[in-house]
Amino acid sequence: MKHIHKGLVCGLALSLTCVAVSAQTEIPSGLDVDSLNNSVEVAFRTVEKNDLLGGVSVVNMKGMNQKAYSNYSLSFLNNEIAGFNGNIWGMGDYLVVVDGMVRDGNNVLPQEIEQITVLKGAAAVVLYGSRAAKGVVQITTKRGRIGETRINVSLNSGMYVPKAYPKYLGSAQYMTLYNEARANDGLVPAYSETEIYNHGSGLNPYRYPNLNMYSDEFLRSMYNRSEAIAEISGGSNRVQFYTTAGYYRESTLLKVGNAADNYTSRFFVRGNVDIKMNDYIKVQTDANVTFYDNFTASTDWWKQASTLRPNRISPLIPLSYLEENDMNSWNIINGSNYLIDGKYFFGGTQLDPTNPVADAYAAGDSKYVSRQFQFNTNFDIDLRSLLQGLHFRAKYGIDYASTYNQGYSNKYATFSPTWTNYAGKDLIATITQYNKDEKSGSQNISNSSYRYTYNLSGQFDYARTFAEDHNVFGMILANVWQTQASGKYHRVSNMNLGLQASYNYKHKYYIDFSAAMPYSTKLPDGGRAGFSPTVTLGWRLTGEDFFKNTPFDDLMLTASAGVIEQDLDITTSDNEEGYYLYKSILQRGGWYSWADLGGEAATEFQRGDNMDMTYIKRKEVSVGLRGSMWNKLIEFDLNFFMNDVDGGLARANSLYPIYFTQVGYPTSSIIPYVNYNKDSRKGIDFAVAVNKKVGEVDLRLGVTGMYTKSTIEKRDENYAYAYQSRMGKALNGLWGLQSDGFFTTAEEIAAAPQQFGEVKPGDIKYIDQNGDNTIDSNDEVFLGRSDIPMVLG
Known part of the structure; x- marks a missing residue:
């Protein structure tokens, strides 16, 4: 079925500042440098935008939200970030980090976000460990500023209008084409010319149905989404705070039965607090609570609209077609609990004893309920009393989410009329009932699930500038996060140590070494620790004398190379969690007995041991060029990348003798999973923007894009033809x-x-x-x- 295309055609935005303050020049006392001063959040630290090396892109969401409206946190990335197209550089599932914690990207609204950083290159993501190997989307929420209390209220309302519907064939068209298809296959027609005429005439759509589930009989011409968000921020030199609360509600296109009341709603409260305990200790404490509900009538309208034939059924039939003296039919109909508006009963047939319209009225309803609580705290301890420039930073966060469905599940009767014509008038001669009304009145609770995630990291940072020109940064890091979910035996875990050493001279020549030591329980003992090194070089060409009189304001060239060891792809189609794939599976098999002991069966090997199984490696080389021209009239950012994913799991039959596999019954094989497959990706992403101020209006016109080529480099194959x-x-x-x-x-x-x-x-x-x-x-x-x-x- 084609999906409905929706567009926002009408919107209202209102921003109210209840307490006005003048602009502040102080840097807030939170742990991070104010993003208004061109700083960018990257892995476990904040850097100045001018010092960003390759493979990193950033969106100023605070500024973006003033220019465009969105209701999803990542909706701008496809247009604003080069190399992002639902994934990063075509690699697959990326990691989402919110305020340093691994979390869902859909549980934070764009209005709450200060900045989104997309980490693409291997050197940019390596410190997050194995499970960040396919890229990271890092979200930073807003924080308080020093100054008087500010209250900002935003109201947004929009109307969504269907752009196009699938073309629903009328009954006569469908029946004609169906006959034609049967004729092409040498079969006799299924429908007579009289039947086709009657269905197409429209004289009695209840006897000769012509159902169109996309008609305005069932669907509204538009539906609404409205939201209200209040933000309160401010603070002193000691304490700054940012609090936001909001609610949105979205209706539906359906207007039939209980489906007319379908809705989605979300209420949330977020609070971020920065506390300066003293000159040495700073603390951040954040909390977020979300209440999400989705109510739907128990009808799968859009799926059935793609399969239900227009001539099969009339979902609602008027009582007026019943003869007054047909007491048998009246007794059957009056026994129904569902006489719609006192005028209609549910139509049905033996082939279609239910229908989506009747479902919308009588099948019950379901309410999806989601509750989520998040809490995190960060500590920054200045250790300058031990060593100037030394800090200890620690983060801890929890994320608990629970979901369930509640609602009512009912059964209902439908009625198939037998039609007759008396004195030129269509009437119902008899009624046949299918199913019966059953309404328990008991609310069902189903699909209950939970998910619990905790994040913990600790790091020592050292940052100093020597002789005004030599800028040094170093970091030693321990990072762990783990998710436990209902129905999953194993927890999803990421554990790694990290090391970063960076140096730049006059912000002109850069060198960075970043590495991680991941640990994975998916691998055999003795091989669970890995090592992921990366090196990045940078050169600001505009710092050289030969660039002094050129149109370039800034021009930065970077080159990076690295290997990331990851266990994300240690998984198979029959083992999605990926644990114990290095171990053999030995089981009883076969149905026959053997030897002198009755009932003894054969022994099957499903696979053999591989105690040398290791990480899958992302091997990458990338080159970046970033800059601006003519006083930032033109800004550009380009990245060329080549990466191989080497060591993918396979049962490589060609590596082993043929007798390692038993062909015939019962099948058996001692061939293990080995690191064998290799894939290659290469491409270039680019972003170019033109900025121009016309009067009081800031204009920006830009384009982002990416060209990629992916290739299978190595597989164990046995095809008969090249x-x-x-x-x-x-x-x-x-x-x-x-x-x-x-x-x-x-x-x-x-x-x-x-x-x-x-x-x-x-x-x-x-x-x-x-x-x-x-x-x-x-x-x-x-x-x-x-x-x-x-x-x-």
Whole structure:
């Protein structure tokens, strides 16, 4: 089924400042430098924007929210961040970090966010450990400022209008085309010309249904989403605070039955507090509570709209078609608990004893309930009494979420009329009932689940500037987070040590070494500790004399190389959690007995041991170029990257003798999973913007984009034909039979290779790739990529 496309066509925004204050020049006393001073949050630290090395992009959400409205925290990233297109550099699932804690990106609204940093390069993500190997989206929420209390209230309301609906065929059209399809297959018509005429005439849509589930009989022309958010911030030199509370409610397009009351709502309260205990100790304490509800009537409207045939059923039938003296039919109908508006009863048939309209009225309802509590605290201890520039920082956070469904599940009766025509008037002669009304009155609680995540990190930072030109930074880090979820035996864990050493001379020449030592229980004892080193070099060309008289305000060239060891991809289709894949599986198998002991069965190996299994490695080289021209009239950022994901798990049969596998019944194999597969990605992302101030209006016109190419470099294959080899082809490749047009005559079919099934003129003709005169799986070839290589934002 096509999805409904929705657009925001009407909006209202109101911002009220209840207490006005003048601009402040002091830097707030929180742990981080104020982002208004061009600082950027990266992994476990804050850096000046000018000192950013390659593979990092940032969005100033506070400024963005003043220019555009959004109701999802990451909705701007596709357009604002080069290299982001639902994932980062095409690598897959990225890690989301909110205020230093691993959390959901959808539990924070854009209005609460100060800044979003996207860490793309290997050197940028390495300190977060193994599970950040495919990139990090780092969200920083707003914090209080020194100054008088400010209260800001925002009201937003929007109307969503369907842009297009799927074309719903009328009954007569459907029945005609269905007959035509049967005729093409040599079958007799399913519907007579009289039936088709009656359904198309519209004279009695209850006897001859012509259902359109996208009609205005069931759907509103638009629906509304409204929200109100209040922000309170301020503070003194000792304490700053930021508090926000908000509520939004969204309605639905459906206006039939209980579905007319469908809604989604969210209420939240967030509080961020920065406390300066003394000249040496600073503390941040944050908390967030979210109440999310989604109420729906128990009808799968959109799915059934894609499958329910328009001529099959009339969902509501008027009582007026019942004969007054037909007491049997009246007694049956009056026994129903669901007479809609006292005028209609539910229509049904033996093939369709229920229908989506009746479901919306009588099948019950369900309310999805989600409650989430988050708390984190950060400590910053200045150890300058021991060593100037030395800090100890620690973070601890918890995230608890619980969800469940509550509602009522009912059964209801439908009625199939037998029609007659008396004196030129259609009437119902008899009624057949399907199902019966059952309403327990008991509320059901189902799908109860929970998820608990804790984050803990501690680090020593050292930052000093010597002789005004030599800037040094060092970090030693321990980081751990773990998630436990209902229904999951193993917890999702990330544990790593981190090390960073950076130096720059006059903010012109840069060198950075960042590394992590991950630890994974997915690997065998003795091989659970890894090492992920990265090195980055930077050169600010505009710091050189030969760039003094050029149009460039700033021009920064960076180059980075590194290896990240990760366990994200230590998983298989039958073991999504990925634990104990290094161990053999030995089990009883077979159905027959053997030897002298009755009932003894065969022994099966499902796989063998591999105590040398190790991390999967992201090996990467990247080059970045960032700068601006003509007093920031033009700003640009480009990154070229090449990375290999090496050591993917496979059962590589070609590495082992044939007798390692038992062919026949019962099957058995001692071939283990090994680090074998290799994939390659390369590409370039770019962002270019033109900035111009016209009077009091700031104009910005920009474009972001990415070109990528992914290739399968290594697989254990056993294809009979070289053209079926996956190596050298795209990771997201499409494979299938290649069309050679359509069959036009029976003679052409007879002369062609044997196709799939029974073929008639008008069917697709496929190419016999291997020349065996039979179309089968051996004729499947590479058809192309499943996406487009070039993406623009």
